[in-house]
Amino acid sequence: MSNIRIELTANPKQKPQGPLHFGRYFTDHMFLMNYDKGEGWHDARIVPYGPFPLDPAAMCLHYGQEVFEGMKAYLTPDGTIQLFRPDENFKRLNCSNERICIPQVDEELCLEGLKKLIEIDKDWMPTEKETSLYIRPFIIATDAHLGVSPGEHYLFAVIVSPVAAYYETGLDPVKIYVEKSYTRAVKGGTGMAKTGGNYAASLIAQVEAYEEGFSQALWLDGVEKKYVEEVGTMNVFFVVDDEVITPALNGSILSGITRKSSIDILKSWGVKVTERRIAIDEIVEFHKQGRLKEMFGTGTAAVISPVGMLRYDGHDMPIGDGTTGALTQKLYDALTGIQWGTAEDTFGWTVPCCKL
Template sequence: MEEIKIELTKNPKEKPQDESKLGFGRIFTDHMFLMNYDEGQGWHDPRIVPYGPIALDPSAMVFHYGQEVFEGMKAYRNVNGGINLFRPDKNMARLNVSNERLCIPQIDEKFAVEAVKKLVEVEKDWVPHSEGTSLYIRPFIFSTDAQLGVHPAKHLLFVIICCPVGAYYPEGLNPVKIYVEENYVRAVKGGMGFTKTGGNYAASLKAQDEAEKQKYTQVLWLDGVERKYIEEVGTMNVFFVIDDEVITPALQGSILGGITRMSTIELLKSWGYKVSERRLSIQEVEKAADEGRLKESFGTGTAAVISPIGELKCGDKVMTINNGEIGEISQKLYDNLTGIQWGKVEDKLGWVVPVC
């Protein structure tokens, strides 16, 4: 692969002064990574350039047929002032899984990780210092062919942008309220549910809007066939602790294989917890709640890391989980995952990749 060319901005932006008000996804750094794909030439011309608008033809296929994929990852400032990535190889491997499903040419995963590292190194002063903050990294690929016609693209653009962020949910680590969607379907086996593509999120907007009207933070999706088996929350994989078993839906082609989900399962098993990846119906959860056997529930994802669930609404039934408080397992997972990411806890599993 070619060497990454770097063009530094001549007009650097002012960096946020109050890191307690970063929010999520609203402030962007000075530079971005770009790389083109053209049929017959492959991926080429990797470069870091000043952040700015991307010129596209109105007929660019991404606007009309949605051929695009993306990833979400973070860079963390560790306790010694250095900067870490967390399992970036897994993100790029998952990006290629999405690429394959959407007929996008495979990327060189090792080179993509190096591109992320190089961009973060250029933007190192944008990585925030405050507790609970990080630099969110968004790699994405989309079709740019200037023509109308439903077929795989021959021209694409790979972009990486960054933004300093605080907590994803306004609640922070406080338990969130989740609304169980019974009318709409996000994905089915054989579709694109296991990929990270915009179409999945577009399909979720109607239910998310309804959840917000009812004062709920996120939507819990049920399977698209029987409408009874739990799949995932809109932006997170989901876990339930019933009796002494930690249960999360199995990966069967309709939900995203989260990197934080994977890491959570590996940590729980290393601590000796009984972890099951299986089908879990909403009725089983309701029954466990009624019988006092539903100990806690939490979501996992790059954006929120661990997000405890304090309330679950399914139809007219409202379930309060663990008295609306964070559970013991949720807290332990959050402390250890963020501890590894920020360098406060020893990384015994080799998950951290230093940048600088």
């Protein structure tokens, strides 16, 4: 049994009133650990949420040596707070760590600390339909050193944010445009890692997408600008005839946990799912032929995000009739059913945390 020190706040914050805008409110505590070269990770602790006093020369502020994860805790009808595949998140965190030269963390200790944190802050769990606690584990290099080399000092943290239902009035198809100028990631780069630089690189395309009335950009590969990679901060799926296709993980695409779970659920229904390289021209062709039935993104925040319209090269392609497709809706219902505990978890994906 590990030794996680706990220091409770003497000044609990007021809970947010009104709409729970995504990632704006944080609970009373956070889970922290430090790494120092020679000593390894140590001083696992749950302490009151509060600012990090970072030296202005802290390496994470200059050289982006930082990784993160995103997952959620859900309240089930019987009052259990449960996590969805948290082991996968901490496994992926260690994959990101490897690419960004951050020392590996003890995945079991991370999960234990997370569970304790959720239990301590459980009265922050919102209870309205489809709300959840968004969980953000992350690691930053804290060395006060301007040399470009891996840090020798790191801070691991988990912070928790109560969030509203992503879609307040049911699934709402989004408009996506295919980004041709900017690149998010490339083979040999950091696309498969959840690291700050990927998101910094993506901001400009997102701003341009908004300005054009679209909600996200679809990224093509960085080499040929020809193959579909991701959409915004989600993985992407196409329903073509009766087959579901999604880009194969190629080193520049994030290995999404909702992606992986969606594939497993679809396959369990006997749906043919193919992970392969997908040229954007193929998608255009499928659309012309009337074979592109549905399209959706997958990610922790929205779970499943139906796409109602895709713009490529100035050409608008409405997907289906512009409403959420039947398979997309069924997949959303199945995944969220498992997450919120209203459907049986036949996959063994959920991990109970505590009772509310």
